[in-house]
Amino acid sequence: MITAYIDFKSLDCFLALDPILRLAEDCRVNVSWQPFRTKERALPTQVASESVTQSHHHVRTESERHLQRHYADIRGLNIDPSRAQVDTSAALRWLAGLEGDSSLFVKRAFSAHWIDQTDINDSAVLQELTADCGLSIRQEAIDLDSLESQAVARGLFDAPTFFIEEHMFMGRAHIPLMRQLLTDMDCH
Template identity: 30%
Template sequence: MPGHIEFLFDFGSPTTFLAHKRLAGVVARTGATANYVPVLLGGVFKATGNTSPAVVPAKGAYMNIDMARYAKVHGILLQQNPHFPINTIMLMRMATGLRGTPRYAPYVDTIFNAMWSLPRDMGDPAIVAEVLTAANFDAAETLALAGDEWVKSALKAETEKAVARGVFGAPTFFIGDEMFFGQDRLDWVEAAVSS
Protein backbone atom coordinates (compact mmCIF):
# COMPACT_ATOMS: atom_id res chain seq x y z
CA MET A 1 0.00 0.00 0.00
CA PRO A 2 1.50 3.40 -0.98
CA GLY A 3 2.69 5.58 1.86
CA HIS A 4 1.75 9.10 2.86
CA ILE A 5 4.04 12.11 3.25
CA GLU A 6 3.13 15.23 5.19
CA PHE A 7 5.13 18.20 3.90
CA LEU A 8 5.16 21.22 6.21
CA PHE A 9 6.22 24.29 4.28
CA ASP A 10 6.59 28.06 4.16
CA PHE A 11 7.31 29.91 0.91
CA GLY A 12 9.98 32.00 2.61
CA SER A 13 12.44 29.11 2.79
CA PRO A 14 14.61 28.42 -0.26
CA THR A 15 15.46 24.95 1.04
CA THR A 16 11.74 24.26 1.22
CA PHE A 17 11.49 25.35 -2.42
CA LEU A 18 14.15 22.75 -3.31
CA ALA A 19 12.22 20.13 -1.35
CA HIS A 20 9.01 21.07 -3.16
CA LYS A 21 10.67 20.67 -6.55
CA ARG A 22 12.15 17.29 -5.60
CA LEU A 23 9.10 15.89 -3.82
CA ALA A 24 7.22 15.21 -7.06
CA GLY A 25 9.94 12.72 -8.01
CA VAL A 26 9.62 10.93 -4.68
CA VAL A 27 5.85 10.68 -5.16
CA ALA A 28 6.26 9.39 -8.72
CA ARG A 29 8.84 6.76 -7.72
CA THR A 30 7.02 5.48 -4.63
CA GLY A 31 3.34 5.97 -5.44
CA ALA A 32 3.04 7.84 -2.15
CA THR A 33 0.67 10.73 -1.61
CA ALA A 34 1.90 14.10 -0.39
CA ASN A 35 -0.12 16.39 1.85
CA TYR A 36 1.19 19.95 1.74
CA VAL A 37 0.62 21.59 5.13
CA PRO A 38 1.13 25.37 5.29
CA VAL A 39 2.74 26.62 8.50
CA LEU A 40 4.07 30.03 9.40
CA LEU A 41 7.82 29.70 9.78
CA GLY A 42 8.05 32.91 11.77
CA GLY A 43 5.56 31.48 14.26
CA VAL A 44 7.53 28.22 14.47
CA PHE A 45 10.76 30.14 15.07
CA LYS A 46 9.16 32.29 17.76
CA ALA A 47 7.65 29.32 19.56
CA THR A 48 10.85 27.25 19.48
CA GLY A 49 13.52 29.93 19.84
CA ASN A 50 14.95 29.02 16.44
CA THR A 51 16.24 31.56 13.91
CA SER A 52 17.03 31.72 10.22
CA PRO A 53 20.45 30.31 9.21
CA ALA A 54 21.16 33.74 7.71
CA VAL A 55 21.50 35.12 11.26
CA VAL A 56 24.93 33.44 11.38
CA PRO A 57 26.79 34.96 8.40
CA ALA A 58 29.17 32.04 7.85
CA LYS A 59 26.30 29.54 8.04
CA GLY A 60 24.19 31.62 5.65
CA ALA A 61 27.05 31.87 3.16
CA TYR A 62 27.67 28.11 3.30
CA MET A 63 23.97 27.36 2.97
CA ASN A 64 23.81 29.43 -0.23
CA ILE A 65 26.64 27.35 -1.69
CA ASP A 66 25.02 24.11 -0.55
CA MET A 67 21.63 25.04 -2.00
CA ALA A 68 23.28 25.91 -5.33
CA ARG A 69 24.89 22.46 -5.35
CA TYR A 70 21.56 20.73 -4.77
CA ALA A 71 19.83 22.88 -7.39
CA LYS A 72 22.49 22.05 -9.98
CA VAL A 73 22.43 18.31 -9.28
CA HIS A 74 18.65 18.18 -9.52
CA GLY A 75 18.24 20.60 -12.44
CA ILE A 76 16.29 23.18 -10.43
CA LEU A 77 16.39 26.87 -11.28
CA LEU A 78 17.12 28.54 -7.94
CA GLN A 79 17.94 32.23 -7.69
CA GLN A 80 18.55 34.23 -4.56
CA ASN A 81 15.66 36.61 -4.09
CA PRO A 82 17.02 40.16 -3.76
CA HIS A 83 13.92 41.11 -1.75
CA PHE A 84 14.63 38.44 0.90
CA PRO A 85 13.60 38.24 3.68
CA ILE A 86 9.96 38.50 2.67
CA ASN A 87 7.10 38.39 5.15
CA THR A 88 5.12 35.40 3.88
CA ILE A 89 2.05 35.64 6.12
CA MET A 90 -0.17 36.88 3.26
CA LEU A 91 1.08 34.11 0.95
CA MET A 92 0.69 31.42 3.60
CA ARG A 93 -2.83 32.58 4.44
CA MET A 94 -3.82 32.34 0.78
CA ALA A 95 -2.35 28.83 0.67
CA THR A 96 -4.41 27.92 3.72
CA GLY A 97 -7.53 29.34 2.11
CA LEU A 98 -6.98 27.34 -1.09
CA ARG A 99 -6.04 24.09 0.63
CA GLY A 100 -8.36 21.27 -0.35
CA THR A 101 -9.37 22.94 -3.62
CA PRO A 102 -8.23 22.15 -7.18
CA ARG A 103 -6.34 25.48 -7.20
CA TYR A 104 -4.12 24.58 -4.23
CA ALA A 105 -1.32 22.70 -6.02
CA PRO A 106 -1.07 25.22 -8.89
CA TYR A 107 -1.02 28.07 -6.36
CA VAL A 108 1.77 26.48 -4.33
CA ASP A 109 3.90 25.91 -7.42
CA THR A 110 3.21 29.41 -8.77
CA ILE A 111 4.22 31.11 -5.53
CA PHE A 112 7.33 28.98 -4.98
CA ASN A 113 8.48 29.73 -8.54
CA ALA A 114 7.83 33.44 -8.13
CA MET A 115 9.83 33.47 -4.90
CA TRP A 116 12.84 31.40 -5.92
CA SER A 117 13.03 30.96 -9.70
CA LEU A 118 11.92 34.33 -11.09
CA PRO A 119 12.43 35.89 -8.31
CA ARG A 120 9.82 38.55 -7.47
CA ASP A 121 9.03 40.74 -4.47
CA MET A 122 6.27 38.54 -3.13
CA GLY A 123 5.75 40.73 -0.10
CA ASP A 124 4.21 43.39 -2.34
CA PRO A 125 0.47 42.74 -2.90
CA ALA A 126 0.63 44.43 -6.32
CA ILE A 127 3.39 42.07 -7.46
CA VAL A 128 1.51 39.10 -5.98
CA ALA A 129 -1.59 40.17 -7.94
CA GLU A 130 0.48 40.28 -11.16
CA VAL A 131 1.89 36.81 -10.51
CA LEU A 132 -1.56 35.38 -9.71
CA THR A 133 -3.16 36.96 -12.78
CA ALA A 134 -0.40 35.61 -15.03
CA ALA A 135 -1.13 32.14 -13.61
CA ASN A 136 -4.87 32.48 -14.37
CA PHE A 137 -6.00 33.09 -10.81
CA ASP A 138 -8.60 35.66 -9.88
CA ALA A 139 -6.12 37.88 -8.04
CA ALA A 140 -8.65 39.90 -6.05
CA GLU A 141 -10.52 36.81 -4.91
CA THR A 142 -7.32 34.98 -3.96
CA LEU A 143 -5.81 37.96 -2.14
CA ALA A 144 -9.05 38.38 -0.19
CA LEU A 145 -8.49 34.96 1.38
CA ALA A 146 -5.60 36.41 3.37
CA GLY A 147 -8.05 38.58 5.32
CA ASP A 148 -10.58 35.87 6.20
CA GLU A 149 -10.71 35.13 9.92
CA TRP A 150 -11.20 31.39 9.44
CA VAL A 151 -8.07 31.31 7.27
CA LYS A 152 -6.05 33.19 9.88
CA SER A 153 -7.26 30.81 12.59
CA ALA A 154 -6.57 27.71 10.49
CA LEU A 155 -2.98 28.77 9.71
CA LYS A 156 -2.34 29.60 13.35
CA ALA A 157 -3.75 26.22 14.41
CA GLU A 158 -1.59 24.31 11.90
CA THR A 159 1.49 26.20 13.09
CA GLU A 160 0.74 25.45 16.74
CA LYS A 161 0.07 21.79 15.91
CA ALA A 162 3.41 21.60 14.09
CA VAL A 163 5.29 23.01 17.08
CA ALA A 164 3.50 20.54 19.37
CA ARG A 165 4.76 17.71 17.12
CA GLY A 166 8.37 18.88 17.49
CA VAL A 167 8.72 20.99 14.34
CA PHE A 168 11.38 23.71 14.59
CA GLY A 169 11.84 24.74 10.95
CA ALA A 170 10.99 24.04 7.33
CA PRO A 171 10.91 21.93 5.33
CA THR A 172 9.70 19.25 7.70
CA PHE A 173 8.28 15.90 6.63
CA PHE A 174 6.29 13.34 8.56
CA ILE A 175 5.83 9.69 7.65
CA GLY A 176 3.29 8.74 10.30
CA ASP A 177 4.83 10.04 13.53
CA GLU A 178 8.42 9.94 12.23
CA MET A 179 9.80 13.40 11.53
CA PHE A 180 12.47 14.36 9.00
CA PHE A 181 13.86 17.90 8.78
CA GLY A 182 15.52 19.47 5.75
CA GLN A 183 15.45 19.03 2.00
CA ASP A 184 18.67 17.07 2.31
CA ARG A 185 16.69 14.32 4.11
CA LEU A 186 14.45 13.56 1.13
CA ASP A 187 16.34 10.32 0.46
CA TRP A 188 15.43 9.21 3.98
CA VAL A 189 11.82 10.30 3.42
CA GLU A 190 11.71 8.25 0.24
CA ALA A 191 13.17 5.20 2.01
CA ALA A 192 10.69 5.54 4.88
CA VAL A 193 7.66 5.92 2.64
CA SER A 194 8.78 2.95 0.54
CA SER A 195 9.17 0.52 3.45
Protein backbone atom coordinates in the same frame (compact mmCIF):
# COMPACT_ATOMS: atom_id res chain seq x y z
CA MET B 1 0.45 10.57 2.46
CA ILE B 2 3.33 12.97 2.90
CA THR B 3 2.62 16.05 5.00
CA ALA B 4 5.03 18.80 3.94
CA TYR B 5 5.53 21.94 6.02
CA ILE B 6 6.91 24.72 3.83
CA ASP B 7 7.62 28.42 3.62
CA PHE B 8 7.68 30.03 0.18
CA LYS B 9 10.57 32.30 1.21
CA SER B 10 12.75 29.32 2.14
CA LEU B 11 15.21 28.32 -0.56
CA ASP B 12 15.60 24.93 1.14
CA CYS B 13 11.84 24.40 0.73
CA PHE B 14 12.03 25.42 -2.93
CA LEU B 15 14.93 23.03 -3.52
CA ALA B 16 12.97 20.20 -1.84
CA LEU B 17 9.88 20.76 -3.99
CA ASP B 18 10.72 18.74 -7.12
CA PRO B 19 12.24 15.78 -5.21
CA ILE B 20 9.16 15.58 -2.96
CA LEU B 21 6.78 15.77 -5.93
CA ARG B 22 8.81 13.06 -7.70
CA LEU B 23 8.75 10.90 -4.55
CA ALA B 24 4.99 11.33 -4.20
CA GLU B 25 4.44 10.43 -7.85
CA ASP B 26 6.77 7.41 -7.73
CA CYS B 27 5.13 6.08 -4.56
CA ARG B 28 1.61 7.08 -5.59
CA VAL B 29 0.94 9.12 -2.47
CA ASN B 30 -0.52 12.58 -2.05
CA VAL B 31 1.21 15.54 -0.49
CA SER B 32 -0.60 17.70 2.05
CA TRP B 33 1.11 21.12 1.91
CA GLN B 34 1.10 22.99 5.21
CA PRO B 35 2.37 26.49 6.01
CA PHE B 36 5.20 27.06 8.46
CA ARG B 37 6.98 30.41 8.57
CA THR B 38 10.72 30.05 8.84
CA LYS B 39 12.59 32.39 11.12
CA GLU B 40 16.14 33.66 11.26
CA ARG B 41 18.12 31.34 13.46
CA ALA B 42 19.23 32.69 16.80
CA LEU B 43 22.91 33.15 17.43
CA PRO B 44 24.56 30.09 18.93
CA THR B 45 25.19 30.11 22.65
CA GLN B 46 28.16 32.28 23.43
CA VAL B 47 31.32 30.28 23.85
CA ALA B 48 34.69 31.86 24.67
CA SER B 49 33.76 35.35 23.58
CA GLU B 50 31.23 37.25 21.56
CA SER B 51 33.65 37.46 18.63
CA VAL B 52 33.92 33.64 18.54
CA THR B 53 30.12 33.34 18.69
CA GLN B 54 29.65 35.88 15.92
CA SER B 55 32.33 34.20 13.83
CA HIS B 56 30.69 30.78 14.27
CA HIS B 57 27.31 32.20 13.27
CA HIS B 58 28.77 33.94 10.23
CA VAL B 59 30.64 30.84 9.02
CA ARG B 60 27.60 28.61 9.52
CA THR B 61 25.26 31.01 7.71
CA GLU B 62 27.67 31.47 4.80
CA SER B 63 28.16 27.70 4.53
CA GLU B 64 24.38 27.12 4.37
CA ARG B 65 23.96 29.84 1.72
CA HIS B 66 26.86 28.46 -0.34
CA LEU B 67 25.37 24.98 -0.26
CA GLN B 68 21.92 26.31 -1.25
CA ARG B 69 23.39 28.27 -4.18
CA HIS B 70 25.37 25.19 -5.22
CA TYR B 71 22.26 23.00 -5.39
CA ALA B 72 20.29 25.75 -7.13
CA ASP B 73 23.07 26.02 -9.74
CA ILE B 74 23.17 22.25 -10.24
CA ARG B 75 19.44 22.34 -10.98
CA GLY B 76 19.82 25.31 -13.33
CA LEU B 77 17.85 27.67 -11.10
CA ASN B 78 18.79 31.32 -11.40
CA ILE B 79 17.75 32.61 -8.00
CA ASP B 80 18.17 35.85 -6.12
CA PRO B 81 19.15 35.01 -2.51
CA SER B 82 17.51 38.21 -1.26
CA ARG B 83 14.12 36.60 -1.97
CA ALA B 84 14.62 34.72 1.33
CA GLN B 85 14.05 38.03 3.13
CA VAL B 86 10.59 38.61 1.59
CA ASP B 87 7.78 37.76 3.99
CA THR B 88 5.32 35.34 2.35
CA SER B 89 2.82 35.07 5.21
CA ALA B 90 -0.20 36.08 3.12
CA ALA B 91 0.62 33.40 0.55
CA LEU B 92 1.05 30.82 3.32
CA ARG B 93 -2.29 31.82 4.85
CA TRP B 94 -3.84 31.45 1.37
CA LEU B 95 -2.26 27.99 0.97
CA ALA B 96 -3.86 26.88 4.24
CA GLY B 97 -7.28 27.85 2.88
CA LEU B 98 -7.04 25.99 -0.43
CA GLU B 99 -9.34 23.08 -1.09
CA GLY B 100 -8.11 20.16 -3.17
CA ASP B 101 -4.66 18.97 -4.25
CA SER B 102 -2.55 22.11 -3.98
CA SER B 103 0.68 20.65 -5.41
CA LEU B 104 0.47 22.57 -8.68
CA PHE B 105 -0.34 25.78 -6.78
CA VAL B 106 2.69 25.24 -4.52
CA LYS B 107 4.96 24.60 -7.51
CA ARG B 108 3.76 27.72 -9.31
CA ALA B 109 3.91 29.89 -6.18
CA PHE B 110 7.51 28.87 -5.50
CA SER B 111 8.43 29.58 -9.11
CA ALA B 112 6.64 32.93 -9.04
CA HIS B 113 8.48 33.93 -5.86
CA TRP B 114 11.98 32.64 -6.63
CA ILE B 115 12.23 32.71 -10.43
CA ASP B 116 9.80 35.42 -11.57
CA GLN B 117 10.26 37.54 -8.41
CA THR B 118 6.52 38.10 -8.22
CA ASP B 119 4.79 39.39 -5.09
CA ILE B 120 2.94 36.21 -4.14
CA ASN B 121 1.28 38.02 -1.24
CA ASP B 122 -0.73 40.04 -3.77
CA SER B 123 -4.34 38.79 -3.63
CA ALA B 124 -4.76 39.19 -7.40
CA VAL B 125 -1.72 36.97 -7.99
CA LEU B 126 -3.02 34.41 -5.50
CA GLN B 127 -6.49 34.41 -7.06
CA GLU B 128 -5.01 33.93 -10.54
CA LEU B 129 -2.76 31.08 -9.37
CA THR B 130 -5.72 29.44 -7.62
CA ALA B 131 -7.96 29.70 -10.70
CA ASP B 132 -5.19 28.49 -13.03
CA CYS B 133 -4.75 25.42 -10.82
CA GLY B 134 -8.48 24.68 -10.74
CA LEU B 135 -8.68 25.14 -6.97
CA SER B 136 -11.01 26.99 -4.67
CA ILE B 137 -10.34 28.84 -1.44
CA ARG B 138 -12.29 28.65 1.78
CA GLN B 139 -13.61 32.02 2.83
CA GLU B 140 -13.03 31.58 6.56
CA ALA B 141 -10.13 33.39 8.18
CA ILE B 142 -6.99 31.31 8.61
CA ASP B 143 -5.06 31.74 11.87
CA LEU B 144 -1.48 31.07 10.81
CA ASP B 145 -0.18 31.42 14.38
CA SER B 146 -2.53 28.68 15.56
CA LEU B 147 -1.54 26.36 12.69
CA GLU B 148 2.12 26.91 13.49
CA SER B 149 1.54 26.27 17.21
CA GLN B 150 0.01 22.92 16.29
CA ALA B 151 3.02 22.16 14.08
CA VAL B 152 5.44 23.07 16.88
CA ALA B 153 3.50 20.71 19.16
CA ARG B 154 4.32 17.96 16.61
CA GLY B 155 8.03 18.79 16.98
CA LEU B 156 8.60 21.26 14.13
CA PHE B 157 11.06 24.09 14.45
CA ASP B 158 11.96 24.80 10.81
CA ALA B 159 10.93 24.06 7.24
CA PRO B 160 11.03 22.04 5.17
CA THR B 161 9.80 19.32 7.48
CA PHE B 162 7.94 16.25 6.30
CA PHE B 163 5.80 13.63 7.99
CA ILE B 164 4.94 10.16 6.82
CA GLU B 165 2.50 8.89 9.41
CA GLU B 166 4.21 9.67 12.73
CA HIS B 167 7.73 9.74 11.26
CA MET B 168 9.22 13.26 11.04
CA PHE B 169 11.93 14.18 8.53
CA MET B 170 13.61 17.57 8.92
CA GLY B 171 15.16 18.96 5.75
CA ARG B 172 15.49 17.83 2.18
CA ALA B 173 18.52 15.65 2.93
CA HIS B 174 16.14 13.04 4.36
CA ILE B 175 14.14 12.48 1.18
CA PRO B 176 16.03 9.21 0.43
CA LEU B 177 15.03 7.93 3.89
CA MET B 178 11.45 8.91 3.15
CA ARG B 179 11.61 6.94 -0.10
CA GLN B 180 12.88 3.91 1.79
CA LEU B 181 10.09 4.19 4.37
CA LEU B 182 7.44 4.48 1.66
CA THR B 183 8.97 1.54 -0.20
CA ASP B 184 8.96 -0.52 2.99
CA MET B 185 5.27 0.39 3.39
CA ASP B 186 4.63 -0.96 -0.15
CA CYS B 187 3.74 2.47 -1.47
CA HIS B 188 5.39 2.09 -4.86
